[in-house]
Amino acid sequence: MYSRRRRYEELGESMREHLAERVDELVEQGVPREEAEYRARREFGNVTHIEEQARAVWQWPRVESLWADVKYALRQMRRSKGFAAAAVGTLALGIGAAAAMFTVVDHVLLQPLPYKDPGRLVTMDEHGPDSRFQSSTPWVDFVQWRAASRSFEDMAFGSGMMGRSYIQGNSASLQVGGQEVSENLFALLGVKPAMGPGFVAEQPAMGAAKNHGSIVLSHSVWESAFAGDKNIVGRVVRVNDEPYTVVGVMPAGFAYPLGGAPFGQVWTTIELGKKDQGRDWESSYYDAIGRLRPGVTVAAAQAEMTTIQKQVAAQYKDSEIRESRSLVGVKRYDDSLIDKDVKKALLALLAAAGVLWLIASVNVTNLLLARATARQREIAMRGALGASRARLVQQMLVEGLLLSAGAAALGIGLALLAVKVTGSVAPVRLNVNFSTQVDWRILAALCGLTLLTAVLASAWPALMAAKAPIEPALKQGGQQTGAGRRHNRLRSGLVAVEVAMSLTLLVACGLLLRTIYTLRHVPLGYRTDHIIVANLAIPSYRFTDKSVEADLYQPLLQRTQQLHGVDAAGLISEVPLGQTFNIMLSLRMNGNTITAGLKTVSPDIQKIFGMKMLAGRFFTSGDTPTSQGVAVVNPAFAREYAPNKHDWNSLLGMKVWNLRKDMPARIVGVLEDERQTAVAKPSQPEVEVCLCQITPASGIYQPSTIAMDLAVRTRRPAAEMIPELRDLLKQASPELANSKFSTMDQIVEDSFGSQRLAAHLLEVFGGSALLLCVAGLYGLLAYVVSQRTRELGLRIALGAQRGNLLWLVLRQAGAMLLTGVAVGLGLAWVSGRLVRGFLYGVQAHDAWTLAGAALVLFASGMLAAYLPARRAAGVNPMEALRSE
């Protein structure tokens, strides 16, 4: 195998020999040597050209030229390290930000569901005309649906197990998300168990019990509780102390329902029984899911179900309930998983990252344009030597691509770091997946982004350079030609564009910061200082024949109150803003149907949170299981349901709810307004009942006892108290040791976590944009000043003052900034719509914020312009005129 070099050598040899021989022949014939050589060469032809042609036989011209361009570009970059560093760094910032946001968006919004053909899966919920309340479905309604509907291939249903579920693993008990489902669920979802046969196929029906006592585990539960035991199928395991036989393990990554708490899941079958024969309060309710027949659209199914529901609703005897179940909502399952607000937020942040990327690209375009001007002569030379326009453009594009690729490599590192940091800082409650896993979509997006960046940044300079006429550039001293003037205007325009885009980011940042400030200062109606909160996961199966209230809660409270440093301790279903748990009730009162939240509290809660009573009294130790049933309501409730809207005392004594069959609860007090679910949302009607009055016989015993928050007011620091509290909880029941602890202040901060996260991100984006902008402005002005040194020297020599020159430069800067700010204000106005959903207490078009951001940008720009201006003013006319 000959190497190419050898080929070239041999070729050269042959040609030289040929010429030498010819010369010798001619000399022999008497021709003088000089003339012989001349003639020989002429007869041969264009030696160089022919050698090139012959060499070309051994080349791949396309690849060769690209490779040559790459080597050339690398050489250039090594020679001007500063320029390369600036360009790569800038692009890395843009690409990194865009890649990071896209990773998050991909994880949250673009992940396909782990089911077969998930686009055809829909959920069905009954609701009323005002659709405030989405109800689950009783079995009898489900039967009617199945019988009458034609749109569905199959329907299944399920519900979470009551209370917290614990599975007894090999070594410890593990909390799991227990799900009771119909037998056909897995078949409907199109996923078979990875191990074992799964449930026996059976259409859900009364009396069907082939799968009695069977359980299917999820992959994560199988791994963590049973260490991936290969013989798990057929084993008997205990869940909530009940024996089940394992019939299957689902594949890794499978979950149903999705979007729930981060526990591994287990599935058992629903056995329909007495509770499913009717439609009253005691019946069981389920979440329904269906698979549409191929070709049936969601709208068509929705229309059909609406018709069917008319007959179903007619079966309800109570007119209020009939109204609240008169419609059926058919929604795609994947749509229902993403919180609309989160989706909008993420897309808005992605847009912001995109803007930052644009700014970075424009900045680098400017840098490349500047360099192209400096390299005018070299490019002209290449053109004169025969490089085609396409070749010149190719070379510059290759350079751009190389810069972009380097930036992408750096940017990925930045992006992964950013995603990881954001993930550790973001509140868990946001339910956004911040893992750093990379899948093909992200890689494809990254490659596309790199290419786009390269093209965007280098196309314009390349085209400009290639179109530049060759002759003027080759002449000596032809620096400031007309083309140069146009060039500068172009670059100034680009800087103005950067300024405009930066302004939008800064405005968004400012709006969010103001929102956070406002949220922090909203009067909540209760104290939040020095309160430690523990979110208790109650293992209710331990207390099925006992009273949780008597056996767990009261002793726990007593012991907590005896701890050193504890002022007061109380239990409440959910602390305000807790976002962990809530119960909604539909009550009948005075012939009206009332929708209100329900909370179970212990009497000390009022002391802990410092809530004021607006009428009547709160719970006291005098309220017992045997005394008069009592309830307390909040002003939102009073405003809606008080007989006399101006005097809430009129509420007192009204019966609101039956704690037990024979024990009505009467309103004894009105508690001051509180922000319950979010600082930004007004409060909803709420009813509170005393924990002490809840016994197993009570209808709300179950919901009241599966989740509780322990609130402790203490002056001791949290770091000290929490371990002591945890020990106490462990003594009460071992599962409680895993309860999550927090402080009330932290919970309040977390409640506007999404705004805080967005604010932080926008701070980073806005700050980076400002920096890039200012750097771009500075770069351009510095360049202009250095180009115009002669002219400036001339002006001074002719009598101009230093101040005039200063003003000259500042004026140019000012023009760019003002144009950019003006356009930017327009952009910010238009883009205000995107962030509107985030804001609280401030308009998207808030004048102060717009003005403030504009001012910051303008001032920073002028500051950056000062240095070149001073340099211009300090030009020494003698030196300036002497150079060149």
Added chain:
Amino acid sequence: MGKESRDLFPGALEMMILQTLDRRPMHGYALAQRIKAVSDELLQIEEGSLYPALQRMLKAGWLESERGLSPKGREVRIFRVTAAGAKRLESERQSFERMFAGIARVMETA
């Protein structure tokens, strides 16, 4: 060079080179002289144009080259035809003869 010369059809040069080298392997200069001599100066080929053609044929594997001595005793690079080259020569000759015969017939009858 003669204004009356016309461009050779593609492959003509290769064919002639193969034919010449098949007779006797020789180096570039001798090849050029030989073609000029044998064609009786009817074909005016730029000497230099041999070399790209030689490289093409080397790449295609129809020729191989080695060091040797010219008749005059100089150290030169000698080209010789390979087996593949011989096959190529034969097929080219046949197709050329067909083409030639066809053209001749047309010219006779038209």
